[in-house]
Amino acid sequence: MIPPSPPPTRILLFTCFIPLLLLISAVLLVRISKALLWRITGRRQATSTRRLPPGSSGLPLIGETLSFLAANSSSRGFYAFVSTRRLRYGNCFKTNIFGKTHVFVSSTGAARAVLGNDFVGFTxxxxxxxxxxxxxxxxLCATLESHRHLRRRMSGLFNPESLASSVRTFDLLTAEALRSWKPGETVVVFEDALKITFRAICKILMNSAGEDELEELQKDVFEVTEAMLAFPWKLPGSRFLRGLKARRRIMNMLKKIIHLRREGLEHHEDFLQSLVKEDEHTSDGSLTDSQIQDNILTLIIAGLPQNTPMLPKILSTDQLINLIGLDLKEVDRFHYSKLGSQVEGK
Structure with a gap:
């Protein structure tokens, strides 16, 4: 008769320690992997982060986007956001807005280097x-070669003859607006100033839109400008989606005007006509419809005042206007210095 074998005590004891050994091995593997990754990428990351200026990345995912949008809605605009961080970090600082790292530079030399170096070192x-x-x-969004081409074709807008013509256009529209004011009528000067500025820009760029078209275009352009610093959510009713829809309406209107110009059915001596026609003195060639459309919209927006909330603050600092108000007779009594810093009654 064979005696029964003893129970496998040692084997049971060893199997009890297997989970613990696996846990220890996993911890060691993680530590070794981190060490190897640091050796491989640590120096490269250190070199790249050393080049970044000081600043804050804000909260996870959203960064400092909320602070930026809040400042942009204040009376000082986004300058409040910039000036606060400039005092804290200096003339050059980083931040995180809309999910991307942005670097702000506020010195003249840095701005000259960024705007004048023709894409050297960055895009x-x-x-x-x-x-x-x-x-x-x-x-503002074109690639290097396209940017050079656009600059050459659009440089005519800023020659002395064009600038002199622009001054005359503003002068005529301002005089027309002043003549439309009636005695005893309340006038919102800023609204009239916006209307004058918008119509002057459109007259210089494309002197073919009628009054109704200009009114609709002005509404759509303001929808686009309002959406430029909004969250890029394409949700029904969101500001960004309204801006995209307004852009489509603007593009459709410009497409019709460009088609009439190219077919010779309409001709005006304005900036749009110079973009549509072939230039015999350059080898660049003409611009495409999409290039013209995008840059006409860009120029319209660039010419409009972007910090409209500043007006109430400016008016609130002028105690004389607050005390007596203004009408046409009062305006005629005032003498404004060349710098606009002194107001004297005659």
């Missing part, structure tokens, strides 16, 4: 939401 482009609103062919 000039706006955040994605602005590119969607202005267009991929906009001067």
């Amino acid at each position: 000039k482009r706006y955040i994605r939401s602005i590119a969607e609103l202005l267009g991929e062919q906009s001067l």
Whole structure:
């Protein structure tokens, strides 16, 4: 008769320690992996982060986007956001807005280096939401070669003859607006100033839109500008989606005007006509319809005042206006210095 074998005590004891050994092995593996990753990428990351200026990344995912939008809605605009961080970090600082790291520079030398070095060392482009609103062919969002081409074709807008013509246009529209004011009528000067500015820009760029078209275009342009710093959510009723719809309406209107110009059915001596026609003195060639559309919209927006909330603050500092108010007779009594810093009664 064979005696029974003893119970496998040692084997049971060993199997009890298997989970513990696996846990220890996993911890050691993680530590070794981290050490190897640090050795491989640590120096490269250290080199790249050393080049970043000081600043804050804000909260996870959203960064400092909420602070930026809140400042942009205040009386000082986004300058409040910039000035606060400039005092804290200096003339050059980083932040995180709309999910991307942005670097702000506020010195003249740095701005000259960024704007004048022709894409050396980095690519000039706006955040994605602005590119969607202005267009991929906009001067602010174009690639290097396209940017050079656009600059050469659009430089005629800023020659002395064009600037002199622009001054005359503003002068005529301002005089027309002043003549429309009636005695005893309440006038919102800023609204009239916006209307004058918008119509002057449109007259210089494309002197073919009628009054009804200009009114609709002005509404759509303001929808686009309001959406430029909004969250890029394409939700029903969101500001960004309204801006995209307004852009589509603007593009459709410009497309019709460009078609009439190219077919010779309409001709005006304005900036749009110079973009549509072939230039015999250059080998650049003409611009495409999309390039013209995107950059006409860009120029209209660039010419409009962007910090409208500043007006109430400016008026609140003028105690004389607050005390006596203004009408046409009072305006005629005042003498404004060349710098606009002194107001004297005659």
